[in-house]
Amino acid sequence: xxxxxxxxxxxxxxxxxxxxxxxxxxxxxxxxxxxxxxxxxxxxxxxxxxxxxxxxxxxxxxxxxxxxxxxxxxxxxxxxxxxxxxxxxxxxxxxxxxxxxxxxxxxxxxxxxxxxxxxxxxxxxxxxxxxxxxxxxxxxxxxxxxxxxxxxxxxxxxxxxxxxxxxxxxxxxxxxxxxxxxxxxxxxxxxxxxxxxxxxxxxxxxxxxxxxxxxxxxxx
Amino acid sequence: xxxxxxxxxxxxxxxxxxxxxxxxxxxxxxxxxxxxxxxxxxxxxxxxxxxxxxxxxxxxxxxxxxxxxxxxxxxxxxxxxxxxxxxxxxxxxxxxxxxxxxxxxxxxxxxxx
Numbered sequence: 001x002x003x004x005x006x007x008x009x010x011x012x013x014x015x016x017x018x019x020x021x022x023x024x025x026x027x028x029x030x031x032x033x034x035x036x037x038x039x040x041x042x043x044x045x046x047x048x049x050x051x052x053x054x055x056x057x058x059x060x061x062x063x064x065x066x067x068x069x070x071x072x073x074x075x076x077x078x079x080x081x082x083x084x085x086x087x088x089x090x091x092x093x094x095x096x097x098x099x100x101x102x103x104x105x106x107x108x109x110x111x112x113x114x115x116x117x118x119x120x121x122x123x124x125x126x127x128x129x130x131x132x133x134x135x136x137x138x139x140x141x142x143x144x145x146x147x148x149x150x151x152x153x154x155x156x157x158x159x160x161x162x163x164x165x166x167x168x169x170x171x172x173x174x175x176x177x178x179x180x181x182x183x184x185x186x187x188x189x190x191x192x193x194x195x196x197x198x199x200x201x202x203x204x205x206x207x208x209x210x211x212x213x214x215x216x217x218x219x220x
Numbered sequence: 221x222x223x224x225x226x227x228x229x230x231x232x233x234x235x236x237x238x239x240x241x242x243x244x245x246x247x248x249x250x251x252x253x254x255x256x257x258x259x260x261x262x263x264x265x266x267x268x269x270x271x272x273x274x275x276x277x278x279x280x281x282x283x284x285x286x287x288x289x290x291x292x293x294x295x296x297x298x299x300x301x302x303x304x305x306x307x308x309x310x311x312x313x314x315x316x317x318x319x320x321x322x323x324x325x326x327x328x329x330x331x332x333x
Binding site: 001002004006008009010011013015092094096125128129147153154157187 | 222225226232233238241243247248251256257258289291304305307308317318319326330331333
């Protein structure tokens, strides 16, 4: 005879608990952290490098790079003078809380104000896996097209900051900003948004001034 | 490809609850998955048959109760299924709409012997 046992438990609850532990570790170290998500080629790595440049020493950064394979991104970050650790997910399409838990202790947290975590380039899976950072930041880029909020609603739901990158390409690419923003507003009303170009530097100071303020309020 | 991680989580949750109930075997897993929550397809059952080996959940059938996305218009109160290319209210064209269903992602219950 079978019996039905009610469970009613979120499928990713174990990951969520691990994410909460990561958050505790970061808070105890007085380190603020952001999870940077985007599709491949949206410009996450160049945005991170430009953020370092625009911060101009106001914050001490550490970087966690997530990729399926290779350490290209961590090498770029290290070459720019940031302590960096590479996570190779070996085929997994996202970072999860356990991966970040392994990576964090390898960074000199006592000497860092802000950890930038670059997630695997993917607009689907990273949205489901909280990793314990203070903010989820989505980098959308103009050449991807204006329909992405409609196609990837869970990603646009799960972020707290939207960075619209490559705005220098607006004159050359069909992109209806009004249509794009309408989708964003429905999924994530009032989300903090910055329009930037990592190439020209436009909008970078607004983004980094805001970031410094967050870190100063909530970090060390 | 995150179905393996998802499958592992479902298995861990199911085994824990079955153990608490001193069950001998898990026959069915009842999942509730909303349209907006995650990409989870039939490969979960495939992974299940591999990773549940040598557990009391081996051979269990996974049932997906899929919840379609639902939005409600804050302007006129109309409830509707969102379209593919637009989320606006089909009744009054307002963009003041909110997701009211489709974000579920949970193990609802398990059937045990």
